[in-house]
């Protein structure tokens with residue numbers, strides 16, 4: 001089938017590539033000329049496990065093309081996906097500028113029936129706005145072309161996006177058009193073979209489903225961080241509590257890890273946007289406000305622990321920061337807890353020596369060259385002249401460090417474990433002070 005994708009970011013590039021892998025002819029359109037030129041040369045703009053060979057294979061096979069020309073994309077697609085960014089507006093609601101820009105562009109050039117698919121995360125009612133915007137652009141040129149707009153939110157996780165896209169838990173389709181649903185059913189058939197994954201519903205429910213999913217996951221994380229903060233005050237170990245509650249299948253072990261707060265491009269902005277949507281409909285979403293507030297506080301947790309340990313005297317200290325990406329297996333730094341930590345450390349006059357397996361380039365892009373940041377090539381290199389280690393991202397490579405070496409190398413012999421990766425007794429036995437999240441030790 002002929003597919004066009006507007007927006008070649010985490011969602012657009014992965015979706016386009018997986019659809020091409022299933023034999024479709026996919027054109028990816030982006031306004032970022034450098035990104036498109038790089039993709040044409042085989043340079044993948046993001047780190048996502050398994051993506052690079054798949055892009056190269058399908059590009060070489062002629063099923064995956066990249067262009068900055070929206071007209072070529074619109075001419076090509078019988079299904080046209082909108083997968084552009086929906087960043088937070090000044091007040092936290094979703095900024096639909098890019099989505100509506102694409103709708104206008106499609107309306108200016110569409111000359112055949114197409115199903116326009118909202119894959120970006122968009123507030124309830126956006127499919128109506130896309131339909132109206134696209135319709136107005138068609139009308140302005142006196143064109144009469146039939147089209148449908150469908151909501152098809154994306155649930156992939158960065159760090160495992162290719163797997164999620166190839167083997168989705170569910171494919172939510174919001175539409176009242178039988179024709180559009182039939183076309184998407186056909187497009188998604190290869191991903192829907194061994195059991196039914198398609199959940200067809202009305203547009204508004206589909207739009208809300210995406211926000212509900214992210215808000216639920218963010219709620220689990222903030223809930224557990226709240227418990228961790230109580231645990232450390234009452235002398236309990238939240239890791240024991242986690243094991244105790246996760247074994248209840250109604251609760252489960254997923255997403256109940258306490259830590260340095262959730263980040264990324266989705267949870268923070270989507271919880272905020274849902275809260276603003278509720279407010280716009282005269283409803284105060286008390287729970288969502290609390291989820292955000294707990295997270296905002298949690299992102300400062302590691303810095304607070306460090307500051308308290310050093311009695312506020314951080315001037316001239318050097319902290320080794322392990323992990324920069326907002327989670328493992330990605331290079332995405334949007335809203336990453338590491339950024340809150342580093343910026344607070346710099347503000348307090350400390351220096352950072354940081355290592356991340358994938359996000360160093362992105363960190364360099366964000367912060368440029370600065371005297372108080374050294375981006376190291378290995379964990380070991382971060383230890384040079386460092387006072388302490390702070391673990392921010394739970395990369396697998398960080399799970400079994402040589403604690404004896406840390407104790408020998410660190411000037412202040414202290415480990416701040418922002419992801420509760422280590423056994424405190426083992427760390428302390430090596431001669432280090434240990435701070436975790438909600439573990440009732442050294443806190």
Ligand code: NAD
Pocket residue numbers: 006007008009010011012029030031032035083084085086098101102119120121122154155156157158265266
């Ligand atoms: P991204 O920032 O990685 O990519 C967006 C791309 O859109 C950029 O390359 C940008 O240049 C391009 N773009 C902007 N305006 C354009 C236009 N007019 N025409 C063509 N391209 C244009 O964003 P992302 O992380 O892929 O997210 C896209 C959407 O999907 C967002 O709404 C996001 O909330 C949602 N989403 C993201 C994830 C995720 O894990 N990243 C998961 C599910 C849903």
